[in-house]
Amino acid sequence: MNRKLCPDYRTQLLPWSECKYILQGYCSAVGLPKSAGDFVKTLRRQFIELAHRVDDAPTNESDLYFDADGKPHLHQLTRLPAPEDAEKLEAIMKSQLPERHLLDVLHNVEHWEGYIRNFGPPSGSDPKLRDPLSR
16 A cells, blocks of 8 residues: 655645635744744844844864865764763663564565655666566
């Protein structure tokens, strides 16, 4: 059973004639401005505030450096120690998750998503096998 993928997501969207009646309630529920102009002003203000916070944040000069071409690079961060209960959590997860073979996982993903249709012979011709999926 393969799901057929919709080539254009926009065909699944509600038409604007239906959206305009629920827009005010939706904007109120999620805390967004109700007009396009106010939305743009709010978004612009939030971006500027974030840029100022990033610019004002203290930097550790040893984390950032520039090479001879002027490209910025970050040094690799030092690894934090594992939390105290990490091993206990790992043991609980392993006890509750069944062990799976990689080929079984790939088979299940193919069954639900049908990703193999994107792969084929480099020549583009049809495979000569009767049942290429199971082969």
